[in-house]
Amino acid sequence: MSRQAVSPQVAQENRAWVRDLSSCGDRRELASRRLYEVLQRAARSEVRRRASRLRLAGPELDDIAHHAAADALLTICGKVGTFRGDCKFTTWAYKFVIFDVAAKINRHFWQRAGVAFDDEDWERLPSRLDIAPEVHAESQDLMEAVHRAVNETLTAKQKLVFVALVLNGMPTDVLADQLGSTHNAIYKMMFDARRKLRTALADAGYLPSCRSHDQTSQ
Template sequence: MTEVSQDGPVCRQAGGAAAPGEDWIAELTATGPVRDDALRRLHDLLLRAARLQVSRMSAMRAAVGAAQVDDVINLAADEAMVAVLSKLSTFEGRSRFTTWAYKFAILQAAVELRRHAWSHREVSLEAAPPLVEPRPSPDQYAEGAEFAAAVRNAIDRVLTPHQRRIALALIVDEVPIDVLADRLGSNRNALYKTLHDARGRLRADLAGQGYPVPPTRSRGGAR
C-alpha cells in the first residue's frame, strides 16, 4: 500500500511498517514518464538543499558575488543529482530517502561555493618561506613564544617540502582542502594523509623535546 507524504510517496510494508525511500528507488530506476517525474522532483529537492546551504555560508556567498550564486546552486544540485543516482544501490533505508539525498546537495553546495570563492585567489604552492618571528612579548607569554619557536623549527626540520607546503596551506593559510586538491591535481584523501603524517612527525618531535602535546583528534568532518 502506498501513502503520500509531503516528501513524496511512502511505501507501506505488510503490517503497516514504512519502507522509507522504497518508492523513490523504484521510480528512479523505472523508465519513461515515471522516472522523468521522479528525476524532476529529486532535482527540485536538491536545489532547495543547495540553496539552503549557500544561504548559511554568508561570508563565502559574499566573496562569490550575487551574480554567480545561482550558478553555484544549480551546479551543486546537478552534481548532487549525479552522485545520488550513482549511489542508489547504497541506500539502506535507515533514514528517509529525501533526508539521505539532501545531504549530497548540502555537501556539494559547500564544495562548489568554496571553489568559486577561491577561483581567483592565489594559492602559493612554492617552498614555504620561514614563518615570521613573534614580536617581543611580555614575560607571561615567554613559554608560549618558546613553544611557537619550537613548532617553527620542527616544521622546517622534520617535514618534507611537500608536507610543509600542505600543512601551511591548510592550517596557516586556511585554504579549503577541496580547493587545494584541485590546484594540485590531487584529492582530499591524499591531502588528509599528508597532513596526518605531518602532524605525526611534529607531535613526535615536540614530545621528544619534552613539550606536552594534546591527544590526537579524529579527522571528523571535512571543511
C-alpha cells in the first residue's frame, strides 16, 4: 500500500515536530510543552466522551486526562523516530493519548466501581465472544446470562482485560504495556476469560456444551 501524501505545509510541520522533540535543551522543552497541551485537550475530550456512562465527573476527569496526556507524551518522545510522516504529527500522536485514556479509565473503573456496561456494550458481546447469530436470536435473555457470567465467573483482573480488549478495542500490546505485563500473559488471560464465559453460558443452556461439541467432532 502506498504511503498517503500530505501537503507541503503539513510535511513541514511534521519535520519541525520531529526535529524539536528529538533535540535537547530549550527546544525540546518548548516542543514538549506545546505537545502536552495538544494531548491534554484530546484527553479531556475523550474522557468527557466516556464519562457519562462511567459516572465520572469533576476532579476525576481532570486527573485522568492529565495523567493520560503526560504518559502519552513520554511514549511519543520515545517513539518519535518511528513516525513515518504519512499523516499530521498530531494525528499520529492522538492515538497514544486515546489508548492511555482507555487504559486509565479501565483501571480506574475496575479499582473504584467494578465493571459496568451499557446496553450497546452488551449487544456487541455475542459476536465478540464468537456466539453464533442463530444462538443469539433464540434467546431474549442471553444478555442477562452474559452479564451474570461476566460478574460471577471472571476475576477482577480478567474483567479489566475483558473490558479493555473486547469492549474498548485496545490493542493487546498497549494493554500489556499499561499493566506492566506481557503480550502472552494478556492473551492467556483473555483466552481463559472467554473459556469461562462460554462454559458458563453452556452450563446455563445457552450454548452447546463443550463436552457434546467434543463428542461430535470425534
